[in-house]
Amino acid sequence: MEMPQLGRxxxxxxxxxKKTLVQVAAETGLTAGFISQLERGQTSPSITSLVVIAKALxxxxxxLIKQPAQLRPDTYRSQRQPYSVASGRVKYERLSTVFPGxxxxxxxxxxxxxxxxxxxxxxxxxxxxxxxxxxxxxxGKDSYVLNVGDSLHFDANIPHSIESLPHENEVAExxxxxxxxxFDGPRSPLSEEREQLQEQxxxxxxxx
Numbered sequence: 178m179e180m181p182q183l184g185r186x187x188x189x190x191x192x193x194x195k196k197t198l199v200q201v202a203a204e205t206g207l208t209a210g211f212i213s214q215l216e217r218g219q220t221s222p223s224i225t226s227l228v229v230i231a232k233a234l235x236x237x238x239x240x241l242i243k244q245p246a247q248l249r250p251d252t253y254r255s256q257r258q259p260y261s262v263a264s265g266r267v268k269y270e271r272l273s274t275v276f277p278g279x280x281x282x283x284x285x286x287x288x289x290x291x292x293x294x295x296x297x298x299x300x301x302x303x304x305x306x307x308x309x310x311x312x313x314x315x316x317g318k319d320s321y322v323l324n325v326g327d328s329l330h331f332d333a334n335i336p337h338s339i340e341s342l343p344h345e346n347e348v349a350e351x352x353x354x355x356x357x358x359x360f361d362g363p364r365s366p367l368s369e370e371r372e373q374l375q376e377q378x379x380x381x382x383x384x385x
Contacts, residue, residue: 181218183263186241188216190234204233206298206336221265223294223339224284225303228357239361247274247360259287266292272352275362282359286351288341296336301356303333310349313340333357 191201202209207226214220215230222230224242231238238244245258252272259268270285290310305312305328312323317335322342331337333355341349 183221183241184216184218187212187230187234190236191216194235196233201230201233205229207295211295220295221261221263223265223267223297224262224269224359225299225333225355225357226295226297227262228359229297229299237361238359244269244360245271247271250274257285267294271360273360275360280356281354282357283352283354284359286339286349286353288339288349288351290341290343290347290349293340294338296338298336299333299357301333302330303337303353303355303357304328304330305339305354306352308350308352310346311342311344312349312351313342314338315340 191198198209198212201207201212205212205226206229211220211222212230215222227241228238231241242262243260245260257270257272259270261268266289268287270287272283272285273279273281275282285308286305288310293313296315305314305323307323307325307327309325312321312327314321314323314329314337316329316331316337321329323329339351
């Protein structure tokens with residue numbers, strides 16, 4: 178889903194459930210200004226911000242963004258499909274699957290030098306491990322500078338943001354692991370059929 182369409186879908190859903198920007202901001206920990214910019218296609222959210230936005234809107238993250246399926250427990254570099262949230266600058270590679278009782282989600286982030294995410298908070302733990310480049314992390318009032326081989330593990334309920342600091346590599350790569358649900362579980366064929374029917378019915382309306 179490209180950024181303008183993502184923003185329109187978020188705004189349409191927010192209007193449908195009769196929530197204001199301020200209400201969504203209060204529920205997500207994001208600012209009303211950021212959500213307004215997102216709805217107008219002027220910015221792109223991080224994947225974790227999209228999770229908390231989806232929760233506030235009462236939809237699954239898969240209703241807002243298409244992510245690669247990962248049905249097997251093993252992943253291989255040559256087979257993973259990089260993707261982004263709308264037209265965002267961060268590339269993601271899905272590393273984890275979802276199975277009954279699973280609690281951990283994991284992705285690889287590739288961020289251009291100078292990128293900085295919005296401040297976000299969400300339930301659960303979060304841990305990152307730096308593969309390349311140099312990372313700045315803000316967690317509450319604390320700031321960290323992390324280099325290759327360094328890691329950070331913290332309570333994700335505390336507002337936090339990530340930044341790719343200027344570095345000769347021009348990009349930074351990190352492994353992100355957390356307990357917030359980045360990925361929906363497998364959908365049954367019936368669920369997919371219903372989703373396609375709903376999309377057909379909504380085409381041409383304010384939702385598409």
